[in-house]
Amino acid sequence: MNWTAFTPTAALVGGALIGLAVSLFFVLTGRVAGISGIVGGLLSPKPGDFAWRLAFVAGLLVVGVVAAVVAPEMVTASATRGPVAMAIAGVVVGYGTRLGNGCTSGHGVCGISRLSIRSLVATGTFMATGILTVTIVRLAFGGAL
Amino acid sequence: MNLANTTTRDRVFVVGTGVTGILFGVGLVLSGMTKPDKVIGFLDMFGGAWDPSLGLVMVGAIAVHAVLFRVILRRQSPLLDAKFHVPTRTDIDSRLVAGAALFGIGWGLGGVCPGPGLIGATSLASTLLLFVGGLVAGMALFQVTNKA
Known part of the structure; x- marks a missing residue:
């Protein structure tokens, strides 16, 4: 265990805010706040189904811009992974989240909160392959790729 | 109102x-x-x-x-x-499992999931811009190859 890196309070408070955000989204729209689904819908725009998706993404981007000024250490990319790995990671995440209908938010938070069997299976699966991938990258490439 | x-x-x-x-x-x-x-x-x-x-x-x-x-x-x-x-839906199909498996591989490879990728890309760090470019490309690829 790495106790010096352990940040339980920030993780719990940040997590609670995420829980509030998906709850606010649900009481307003009646929908699951899955980020991959919201972004994916921007690529096949339907009438009346575009502006709100753009607004949600814009909200995330505003946070990024503000955070880069007030807390740059929280949003600056680490140098662990190189450009090729990051580009491939993006493609695999983009394709995989559309194929599997969700990511950490839609399955991991929203789905598990309502005990959806599909989301429990999806979350168990992406946690397992994520742990496996990180382990392989560490063993085969010393963590730098 | x-x-x-x-x-x-x-x-x-x-x-x-x-x-x-x-x-x-x-x-x-x-x-x-x-x-x-x-x-x-x-x-x-x-x-x-x-x-x-x-x-x-x-x-x-x-x-x-x-x-x-x-x-x-x-x-x-x-x-x-x-x-x-x-x-x-309550059915566990191969698309759900394969999609989640791929997502996990990409998450472990880059250390970034979709929301944090978009937030981080505003710093214009090249690795995160590449991640988001890949993310959009991967979603577009899915859409092109899975026209129902």
Whole structure:
């Protein structure tokens, strides 16, 4: 265990805010706040189904811009992974989240909160392959790729 | 405010989802999910220096939403739509498992999931811009190859 890196309070408070955000989204729209689904819908725009998706993404981007000024250490990319790995990671995440209908938010938070069997299976699966991938990258490439 | 008026409701819908995006983003940044090295430290359970923090992000988020979800569902409808759109599928198909497996591989490879990728890309760091470019390309690829 790495106790010096352990940040339980920030993780719990940040997590609670995420829980509030998906709850606010649900009481307003009646929908699951899955980020991959919201972004994916921007690529096949339907009438009346575009502006709100753009607004949600814009909200995330505003946070990024503000955070880069007030807390740059929280949003600056680490140098662990190189450009090729990051580009491939993006493609695999983009394709995989559309194929599997969700990511950490839609399955991991929203789905598990309502005990959806599909989301429990999806979350168990992406946690397992994520742990496996990180382990392989560490063993085969010393963590730098 | 007359919410029966469609135009007004649509505007409130867009503003509301924008505010939600901000709240969601603040939660992601505060929690540490926007630090790829921290994500990798969380997924690296067997390396001898495991950082369990991000497991608590899920605990905090689920604790809040599991309660509020049930409270909200007692309503007849959401505030800005005629009905709730809760997914009802319960079948475990190969697309779900394969998609989740791929997502996990990409998450472990880059240390970034979609929301934190978008937030981080505003710093214009080349690795995160490449991640988001790949993310959009991967989603577009899915759309082109899976026309129903």
